Amino acid sequence: MDRSFYQFVLSYRGGKKDDAKAVFAEAVFNDHSFPKDEKDFDPLSRYLEEKADPEMPSVVFDELYALYKERFQ
Template sequence: MDRSFYQFVLTYRGGEKNDPYSVFAETMFNDQSFPKYERSFDALSRYIEEKADSQMSSVLFDELYRHFEDRFL
């Protein structure tokens, strides 16, 4: 399945308010400039480090990307 990282992370939306993955997903969803069709670690990591909200930490991104990689890459 050709799922983007964005589509994968959206599956975490609607979880508990104290769940870091849910907070990341909700913040990403509300970020209108997030690269929605990107699958590349380097491009996404650069975006997270340079432009993303502080609720989307690089540590959480790394964890989520590993889960994404395991399932879709």
């Protein structure tokens, strides 16, 4: 995978307010401590579980990570 998950997820920014992926992407962008260079599922998942931000739910992360893996692996 050439891109980090962070770089991938930012492509969903700017979507509609009722689009869960767009809301997730905006929250990731605004989270200055998000692991921007990470590509692996486990560290990203652990970070999101510990953060427990309602705008970054694990179900949306799982869906986005599956798309990321499909596109870049």
